[in-house]
Amino acid sequence: MNELLTFALIGLGTGAINVILATGLVMVYRGSGIINFAQGGLAILGAYTVFELRTVYEASFAVALVTAVVLVAAVGVAVHFLVMRPLRAAGPMSRVIATLGVLTIVTQVIILKYGAEQRTVPLPLPSDAVEVRSGVIVGEQNLYLAGIAVVLIVALTLLSEKTRIGHALSAAAEDPRAAAALGWSPDLLASLTWGLGGALAGLAGALFPATSTGFMSVTQMSVLIIGGLSTALLGQFRSFPLVLVGGLLIGVAQSLATRYVDQTGFADAIPFLIIIVVLIVRGRGLPVRGSATDRLPRVGNGRLRPVVLVPVVAGGLAFLALAAPESWFPALIVSMTFAIVGLSVLVLTGYAGQLSFAQFAIGGVGAFVAGRLVAARDWPLEAALPTGVLVATLVGLLFGLPALRTRGVNLAVVTFGLGFALFQLLFSNSSYTGGAEQTQINEPTLFGIDIDPITHADHYTILCFVTLVALAIMVANLRRGRAGRRLLAVRTNERAAAAAGVSVFQGKLYAFTLAAAIAGIGGVLLGFSYSTIVYQQLFRPDASISLLVLVVIGGSGYVFGPMIGALLAAGGVAVLPFGDAATNGESEIIAYLPLATGILLLATLLLNQHGIVDRMSAMTTAALGRLRRTDDATGPVADAPDDERQQMTVPPLVLEIEGLTQQFGGFMALSDVSLSLRPGEVVGLLGPNGAGKTTLIDAVSGFNRITRGRVSLGEDDITTWSPHRRSRAGVTRSFQSLELFDDLTVEENLLVASDKHDARAYVTDLVRPGRPVMSDTVVAAVTELRLAGLLGRHPVELSYGDRRLVAIARAVAGRPSVLLLDEPAAGLDTTERLELGHLIRRLADDWGIAVLLIEHDVPMVLRTADRVVVLDFGRIIAEGTPEAIKHNAAVHAAYLGHSAQSESESV
Structure with missing residues (x-):
């Protein structure tokens, strides 16, 4: 038992370093929403600053410590203003990669100056043996480090909970816009937290030799970020008390593993084994803001030109076989093998994100x-x-x-x-x-x-x-x-x-x-x-x-x-x-x-x-564009007059929604909703904001796991089906925010929805991808919505109205039996709304699609729909023909907000 307690207490020193590093990570995240992978590099900078001042300039530890903390804090602020602030419009992924650049620069500067070999440094804290109890003896530096960590966490917790700037940082951690609305500059908060994060990294680096008996090297300290990241994760990147408990427990676990687990590297691997366990238990990832709007690097089109490729490859082979100097081969091998592994990054990050x-x-x-x-x-x-x-x-x-x-x-x-x-x-x-x-x-x-x-x-x-x-x-x-x-x-x-x-x-x-x-x-x-x-x-x-x-x-x-x-x-x-x-x-x-x-x-x-x-x-x-003076933005399909548009039909399937109830915690979003969508019918869904309209579409399309009820398509019960399976079966949808694939052209957006979904393509496409061919449904959709001239362009290049049409075209490209439209007219002018209404009627009348139309434009819904259903507080309060809904008193009271006579006149 004494041995167990001894090694547990020894682990407090390493755990304290984890805590100090993690608090810096939490501070940076709270202020700017970035997980700073350069935190370990900043700690190394702090450690070598103290080393330089104490061994070269013979400064006291107190002077060296303060200097290191201030210097690294200044570097943190500089990183914010020189790197992160200019990248504020970039996505989280790009900003995290930028921290890798900072890490590389800091560590390489230190290696160039001091080398990578291990160095002996003066101990920063007293290290005499202390008998905690009979038979339990540990170095007192471990107790000092634990005490420093406790004091630091108490101070930061009081700062967070008892001061105005602490409240601002907490608000920024939840919603940066809310903090700005309260009069706090997000830029000021971010620079402050980067400075504090740097200071804490400098402190951790300065104290690190106390845990390594006075030895340190860049390689040895490069693993510090691992304990810091796992500790910050246990603290959910916001709770300082949880950071304290988690960091000390990780340190104790590593110390005990060193003594009792006979497996090389197991102790060092413990922090990230903890990460995996936490992810499995929690069922969600680390809290990173802005991932939904991450801007990813552009992607090439993958086109190969044999007229260029064949001579280049042949020339490369001839050069390697006949002309390359022998001394070049090692360098060529290194670059080519790196490039091969780099292609795996291209597939994983470039293509799949x-x-x-x-x-x-x-x-x-x-x-x-x-x-x-x-x-x-x-x-x-x-x-x-x-x-x-x-x-x-x-x-x-x-x-x-x-x-x-x-x-x-x-x-x-x-x-x-x-x-x-x-x-x-x-x-x-x-x-x-x-x-x-x-x-x-x-x-x-x-x-x-x-x-x-x-x-x-x-x-x-x-x-x-x-x-x-x-x-x-x-x-x-x-x-x-x-x-x-x-x-x-x-x-x-x-x-x-x-x-x-x-x-x-x-x-x-x-x-x-x-x-x-x-x-x-x-x-x-x-x-x-x-x-x-x-x-x-x-x-x-x-x-x-x-x-x-x-x-x-x-x-x-x-x-x-x-x-x-x-x-x-x-x-x-x-x-x-x-x-x-x-x-x-x-x-x-x-x-x-x-x-x-x-x-x-x-x-x-x-x-x-x-x-x-x-x-x-x-x-x-x-x-090339200047040379050719051509515009290749148009696609292979020309707009056709109305009387020449292709008439399509879809499988006639009825969508039945029976007793659908959707509950989120204690909030009842939908309660016992039942309705049917029949082929060739447009059903309008009205209701005030918060009535549950979009929630209903999410539930029907499979994005919400419903609490109770049943959804069927034809003879199939699809209640438990995944969204992609429902789409393939014939239930597609649009989104309020469009959610187009901006990395793909308009044509590719439509092809994604109409392509065969066989698994064979994952193998055959590597050898013979073939030429993309638009199905008759896609051609009809393109013609119907007059999108032929936009096929070669990307969605971000289009007007908002055209983007709306592309979203609808993608929804019908898979030839659905049921189409769920979520506010398709939002942002359109009066003329565009009229045209959209005519289009929706043609999809129902000519194609036979069952359409559920959610729209705040009440006159448009009443003009377009065969039936109208009205939701209020998640319940259906009225259902009937547009004429009946016009004069329904309950509907007017709950949604329309004015007399039946005035509504009738407006329509």
Whole structure:
């Protein structure tokens, strides 16, 4: 028992550092809504500032501590004004990636000045042994650190709850606009919290040597962010008392694991294992504001031009086989393998919008399995390589499971933790990686060809080149195919994707699986490019971050983005202009390359967050446009006169809603609502704001799990069906806020809804995506709504009225039997409303669609509908013909607000 208590008390020191770091993370989040991945780097800056002042200038610890805290606080404020403020219009994902740039710059500056080796520093706190009780002896620094953490949390809690500025910060954490309405500048609050966050990071860094017996290094301190993130998560990024309890418990758990768990790396992996458990228990992600409006980098069209591709590939092969200097091969191999793993980032982040910090770790799994099979089991490479890729794919699938419950920045935290845990438990364990000799690869051959990277580096380089080209073509094919459109729909708007018939879960898991397979191939090629695979060095957790940085610089939405970014990989092609010394690692240029990439990342995000390739593409397009003087914005379909419009029919199915009740906690949004929608009939749904109209559409389309009741379509009970399954069965909807896929053209928006939803496309599109063909339903919808001239344009380029029409066209593109329209006339002028009313009647009369029309324009509803249903406080208070509703006293009292006679005259 005494031993257990001793190690628990020892853990208080580490736990206190977790608490101090986490409070800084919470402060930054409360003020600006950003999860600051640079917090650990700022702590390192604080630690080395104290080291410099105490060892070089012989300052007292008190002076060094105050100086470090003030300096790092100033850096935090500078980060806000120089980086985060200019990026305030960017999405949360871009701002989080910017913190990675800050992290890279800070850590690389420190490494350049002090090196990465471990240093001995004066202890910041007394460290004499203290006997807490008989048989329980611990270093007193642990008790001091715990006391500092407690005092800090009490002070911040009082600041938050008892002061005016604390109330403003709390309001900003919930709603920045509310804080602004109360007279507080969001910019002031953000700069204040970035300063406080920096100060707390500086304090944590200055105190860190107390937990490491006076030793520190950049590598050793780089893992601090892990404990801080997990602690902030347990505090839900807002509760300081929960941060205190959570941080100390994590420290205690790590200390006990060090003593009682005989597994290398398990103690270091505990914080993120806690993250996974919390996510599973909570069933939701980390609290990140603004994810619904995240602006993602632009995506290329994936078009391949054989007239350009074939000569380039042939020229590349000829150069590698006949002309490339032998000294270039190592750098080429590094850049090409980085580019291959970068293609996995393109699929996952660029196409599917899932931010992963674990792609290099997944690549390491492929290299680990293949390497161990070759080295320890004498497997041929022809069998080991696909086995390694297969295992990496399965691991990627497992990593994708959290994506079903979280997304964006939240997912980045989770995948970073999973990758770190994998590194600690597997790659850092020499008993798994081959012991002191590691994993040695002797004279590898592939299909009888010697590809030893030492003796036949040209063969190995050509193998990497061919693999890179093949995978790049597959990823480009994916973008142009049905599967690519599905992924982009999921990336842009998951609700709208599901409403268009796309399985969001299937799409996410496919993206993770395919990305893992690509990363596995890149990892195997990188690992086997060395005669001895040292997993702990090649597949470090920060390698995934460096990879993401490089891909973002190149352009995370373009196939060439990873290739451009990979040129800057450490030891890659970027060092070739500086001679053989740089290529062989003997030049200082390699040391400055990571710093340059960090600076370039911030410059890219500030100037053009879409990356270098996007800028090059825009310049090329503009130049070609000036030469051609043509406008290719029009699509392949011309508007047709009314008498030539194609007449469509849909399967005649009746939608029945029986006793539908929707309750949210103690609030009854809908109560015992029953109605039917019959083919060729327009049913208007009226009611004041808050009556439950949109809630009814959400329930019928599957976005809400109803409390009681039944929904049926034809003979099928669809009450428990998912939204995408209901859409495929014939129930589609529009949204009040349109929710179009802005990353796709108008034509692609319509194709997403009309494409076949077979799983086969996820495989066949990689090889042969085919040309997109608009179905007769889409052609009819385009003609009916006069959208032919807009097909090649993106929704953001259209007027609001045209965007409304595109939303309706997408809803009918899948040939639905039932169409649910949620305020389709909002924002339209009188003429446009009249035309919309005529269109809705044609959809019912000519196509046979059953239409439910929600609209605040009462005269339009009464002109258009066959029947009208009126909701008030979630209950149906009237139902009948438009004429009957006009003169219904209950309706006037609840909604119309004036006499039946005046309403009749207005209509």
